[in-house]
Amino acid sequence: MDAQRSQMTEALKEETDGYMIDTQLPDDVxxxxxxxxxxxxPLSAVDLTGLPHSDDTVTFSLTQAHEHEEMDEEDEILPVIEVAGGSEVEMPSSPPCAPDSESSLPTLPSTPCPYQHHTQLHExxxxxxxGIRTAQEDSLIG
Structure with a gap:
């Protein structure tokens, strides 16, 4: 442990060549x-070609690769697997009830909620x- 500490201290005391990271963007960028x-x-409108070492070109190919091009492992075309097996799977709209349990069907409430007027923010x-202006006017008069 002490040996590691001394090695770390020596490594921190060593002077390194200074370097600078340029974080300023060119004016055109x-x-x-x-x-x-x-x-x-915005993504279509931005032009980052003014950045040094930038390559903002992306090629999309919606067709299969040409025969003379080698395919990478990642580009391998996988077969399509049909999960439903061609038939539609119907799912119940609510969870099933246990056969021995007695569950009541949901009923509408007998008293509906009163209508509430929702004002818009600016109103x-x-x-x-x-209200603030009338309170200020009342305080000046009174």
């Missing part, structure tokens, strides 16, 4: 990101502001 924030489809904010 910063402008592209800003424009993409307001675009209808309720207006009411609050009006």
């Amino acid at each position: 910063r402008e592209a990101i800003r424009k993409a924030q307001y675009a209808a489809k 309720s904010l207006r009411d609050i502001i009006r």
Whole structure:
């Protein structure tokens, strides 16, 4: 344990060559990101080609690979497995009842809930502001 501690202390005392990570984005990339924030489809609108070592090209192929191209293990086409076996499987809409249990069917409540008026946010904010203004006016008058 002491040997490991001394090795760690020596490793921490060693001076290393300084290095710098450039986190500043070029102006054209910063402008592209800003424009993409307001675009209808931001991922389609952003252009990151101004970044060094960037490659934002992606090729989608909806057809099978050509015969002369080698297929990777990950690209292997797997057979389609039919789970339902061609027939529809019907699921009950509620869990089954045990044969010996007596469960009552759900009934509608005899008294319905009263209708509640839901005001919109801006209407309720207006009411609050009006209440504050009238309270301030009353305090100035009184």
